[in-house]
Amino acid sequence: MKTGKLIVAAVALFGLSATAASAVTTLDAVKAKGHIQCGVTTGLAGFSAPDDKGVYSGIDADVCYAVAAAVFGDKNKVKFTPLTAKERFTALASGEIDILSRNTTHTLTRDASLGLNFTYYNYIDGQGFMVKKALGVKSVKELDGAKICIQAGTTTELNLADYFRTNSMKFQPVVYDTSIQTREGFDKGACDVLTSDKSQLAAIRTELKDPKSAVILPETISKEPLGPVVRQGDDQWFNIVKWVLFAVINADEMDVSSKNIDDLKAKTTNPNIKRLLGTEGDMGKKLGLSADWAYNAIKQVGNYDEMYTRNVAPLGLSRAGSVNALWSKGGVLYAPPIR
Amino acid sequence: MAGPKNTVAWHRNPLIRGIIAQAVLIAVVVWGITTIYANTVANMEARGIQIGFDFLSEVAPFGIAFSPFIDFNLGESTYLTVFFIGIQNTIIVSILGIIAATILGFAIGIMRLSPNWFISKIATFYIETFRNIPVLLQMMFWNFAIFLPLLPLPRQSLGGGGFFLNNRGVYLPKPVIENASANTAFWLAIAIGIAAMYILHKIALKRQEQTGKTMPGKLVGFGLLAALVALAAMIFGAPFGFSTPVLGTFNLTGGIEIPLPLFSLWFSLTTYTAAFIAENVRGGIEAVTKGQWEAAGALGLSRSNLLNLVVIPQAMRIIVPPTISQYLNLTKNSSLATAIAYEDIVALWTGTSLNQTGQALIIVAMTVVVYELLSLLTSIALNIYNKRVQLVER
Numbered sequence: 094m095k096t097g098k099l100i101v102a103a104v105a106l107f108g109l110s111a112t113a114a115s116a117v118t119t120l121d122a123v124k125a126k127g128h129i130q131c132g133v134t135t136g137l138a139g140f141s142a143p144d145d146k147g148v149y150s151g152i153d154a155d156v157c158y159a160v161a162a163a164v165f166g167d168k169n170k171v172k173f174t175p176l177t178a179k180e181r182f183t184a185l186a187s188g189e190i191d192i193l194s195r196n197t198t199h200t201l202t203r204d205a206s207l208g209l210n211f212t213y214y215n216y217i218d219g220q221g222f223m224v225k226k227a228l229g230v231k232s233v234k235e236l237d238g239a240k241i242c243i244q245a246g247t248t249t250e251l252n253l254a255d256y257f258r259t260n261s262m263k264f265q266p267v268v269y270d271t272s273i274q275t276r277e278g279f280d281k282g283a284c285d286v287l288t289s290d291k292s293q294l295a296a297i298r299t300e301l302k303d304p305k306s307a308v309i310l311p312e313t314i315s316k317e318p319l320g321p322v323v324r325q326g327d328d329q330w331f332n333i334v335k336w337v338l339f340a341v342i343n344a345d346e347m348d349v350s351s352k353n354i355d356d357l358k359a360k361t362t363n364p365n366i367k368r369l370l371g372t373e374g375d376m377g378k379k380l381g382l383s384a385d386w387a388y389n390a391i392k393q394v395g396n397y398d399e400m401y402t403r404n405v406a407p408l409g410l411s412r413a414g415s416v417n418a419l420w421s422k423g424g425v426l427y428a429p430p431i432r
Numbered sequence: 433m434a435g436p437k438n439t440v441a442w443h444r445n446p447l448i449r450g451i452i453a454q455a456v457l458i459a460v461v462v463w464g465i466t467t468i469y470a471n472t473v474a475n476m477e478a479r480g481i482q483i484g485f486d487f488l489s490e491v492a493p494f495g496i497a498f499s500p501f502i503d504f505n506l507g508e509s510t511y512l513t514v515f516f517i518g519i520q521n522t523i524i525v526s527i528l529g530i531i532a533a534t535i536l537g538f539a540i541g542i543m544r545l546s547p548n549w550f551i552s553k554i555a556t557f558y559i560e561t562f563r564n565i566p567v568l569l570q571m572m573f574w575n576f577a578i579f580l581p582l583l584p585l586p587r588q589s590l591g592g593g594g595f596f597l598n599n600r601g602v603y604l605p606k607p608v609i610e611n612a613s614a615n616t617a618f619w620l621a622i623a624i625g626i627a628a629m630y631i632l633h634k635i636a637l638k639r640q641e642q643t644g645k646t647m648p649g650k651l652v653g654f655g656l657l658a659a660l661v662a663l664a665a666m667i668f669g670a671p672f673g674f675s676t677p678v679l680g681t682f683n684l685t686g687g688i689e690i691p692l693p694l695f696s697l698w699f700s701l702t703t704y705t706a707a708f709i710a711e712n713v714r715g716g717i718e719a720v721t722k723g724q725w726e727a728a729g730a731l732g733l734s735r736s737n738l739l740n741l742v743v744i745p746q747a748m749r750i751i752v753p754p755t756i757s758q759y760l761n762l763t764k765n766s767s768l769a770t771a772i773a774y775e776d777i778v779a780l781w782t783g784t785s786l787n788q789t790g791q792a793l794i795i796v797a798m799t800v801v802v803y804e805l806l807s808l809l810t811s812i813a814l815n816i817y818n819k820r821v822q823l824v825e826r
Binding site for chain 2: 178179182183186202203205206207208209228235236237238239240242245246247250251253254255257258264265266267268269270274277278281282283285324325326
């Protein structure tokens with residue numbers, strides 16, 4: 094009996110040693126299961142938040158909708174996994190999700206040591222500070238000695254410490270686990286200041302008990318390029334996600350929108366638009382997708398400007414004149430040509 | 433050598449068979465663990481995830497607000513220091529919680545058995561309320577719904593004379609050594625006083641055993657201690673000066689700060705765990721046979737003597753083992769601290785540090801080891817105590 098059990102145990106352990114990384118590509122796996130699994134926030138207005146029917150919307154969610162439209166021709170073939178800041182990278186590395194589109198900052202440490210690849214940026218942000226109006230603070234430089242509410246698991250913790258160290262000021266961090274707890278802490282007075290990316294500050298401010306009681310300080314202390322992330326080691330999938338993002342930005346630049354796209358597809362003589370929409374060249378085939386990949390993404394989800402106007406603009410963050418404008422309009426968004 | 437010749441074949445000898453079986457088992461387990469380890473590392477490397485302990489000696493690039501015993505200097509302290517600060521903060525809240533929960537739990541448990549209907553119902557109500565609500569919910573309730581909104585902002589702090597209370601925490605004057613000889617004299621006086629208390633207590637006990645008369649040994653000893661300290665202060669001057677908290681631009685600075693997250697966490701862990709300890713205490717006391725109560729009553733002992741000398745020593749044997757589990761639960765429940773911004777090991781190490789370094793596997797494994805060690809240490813300490821209170825049968 095004893096030896097019998099031992100053999101079973103040994104076989105079980107051998108089984109463990111035999112597990113190795115599978116060679117199936119993400120695209121094949123996604124096609125086989127019939128949907129894309131997309132990691133998003135637990136709820137951040139404008140980026141990814143479920144409505145009362147559980148349908149996600151936001152500029153981050155739109156990236157996943159656009160990829161689903163490009164891969165399947167149907168933007169609804171996507172399922173969302175809400176993740177906290179701490180959980181997100183493990184979820185992606187372990188294969189639980191196919192795309193991480195969760196206002197994630199591109200940094201060297203993350204890119205080089207976590208087994209991830211950052212594609213491009215769908216929102217360029219910067220860290221800012223929000224204070225209670227009653228304190229009468231006008232600049233970040235006046236915040237010496239303040240208690241500062243912050244969410245755990247974000248790059249903001251490091252930027253905050255760097256900024257205060259550079260300016261020889263002291264601060265006490267008050268670190269919460271989720272965005273909602275951080276907001277509650279600030280609202281109820283556990284800290285004097287709340288720091289986060291400026292887009293998030295705008296969203297959080299609208300959710301305060303009295304939004305007028307808080308002001309966002311003018312300084313931006315960091316660069317936060319946010320964009321979708323994929324697993325390292327699958328270049329085909331990396332290319333697909335990256336070029337879907339480039340396609341919607343190029344569409345914005347060429348004034349191709351969900352409204353005029355059918356018209357343009359039938360009538361345009363512009364070779365760039367023809368290549369984008371798959372009526373000329375074999376761009377889709379090179380990515381391993383159908384010829385109308387970009388057409389589907391733009392038709393069903395819209396170009397970048399439509400995404401921005403639908404999701405981020407209602408937070409009071411205007412695109413014109415900001416870094417998120419196209420390179421041709423004074424911003425930094427610049428997509429390589431589709432050819 | 434003088435025994436009968438061993439005729440059993442070696443492979444049928446139970447001793448040898450036992451040794452072989454054990455050796456094979458150990459080999460399989462070791463092989464299993466090394467395989468899992470090698471496999472994990474290989475798979476992580478294949479996915480481009482870097483893994484190693486090098487990050488421990490890197491400088492931690494973020495701030496820490498609460499660390500009473502270990503110095504944290506932004507830009508100098510390493511991740512290893514952060515790890516120790518996390519352990520320190522977990523131990524602080526656990527010890528404070530265990531002490532308070534024991535006192536409160538005993539009080540409530542004894543109240544529950546009170547012959548006074550009103551007192552016993554209060555205790556029942558307390559236990560049924562606190563025991564049946566998840567502790568995370570209680571923590572959030574006390575912190576976000578009670579303490580934060582009800583206590584005033586720093587500029588309207590309550591209190592005075594160096595003692596302040598606001599919604600950021602409790603602020604006390606901090607003793608600072610100003611006069612070294614006065615300070616030495618103070619501690620010397622305390623040491624002598626405590627020794628005197630101990631000796632007087634022994635003498636009083638001996639006197640009671642011989643003559644049956646009680647003598648207030650502890651009380652006299654305490655008086656002596658107080659007199660010695662006063663004398664030392666008169667001769668050498670005040671042993672400490674005090675640095676009192678003052679209002680800065682945003683917060684009170686100087687003095688000792690007990691931050692609100694620590695207070696809220698301590699408060700909720702204490703009230704929650706005390707409900708369980710109270711039930712242990714009640715169970716232990718009820719298990720003491722009625723005859724013991726009656727016999728002690730017949731001897732004319734007062735209720736407090738009856739409880740302290742007869743009932744509780746016997747009840748302890750039943751109370752201690754389940755209470756050890758409650759202490760361990762309290763320590764582990766402290767890991768919920770991150771919800772209310774207390775910087776325990778889970779918040780600092782598996783939260784902030786994990787995110788900054790990305791070393792998920794190592795950081796989580798180290799945290800598991802810390803909790804395992806803390807639990808084992810608590811168990812060992814209390815098992816020693818348990819042996820002392822157990823019935824020694826002759």
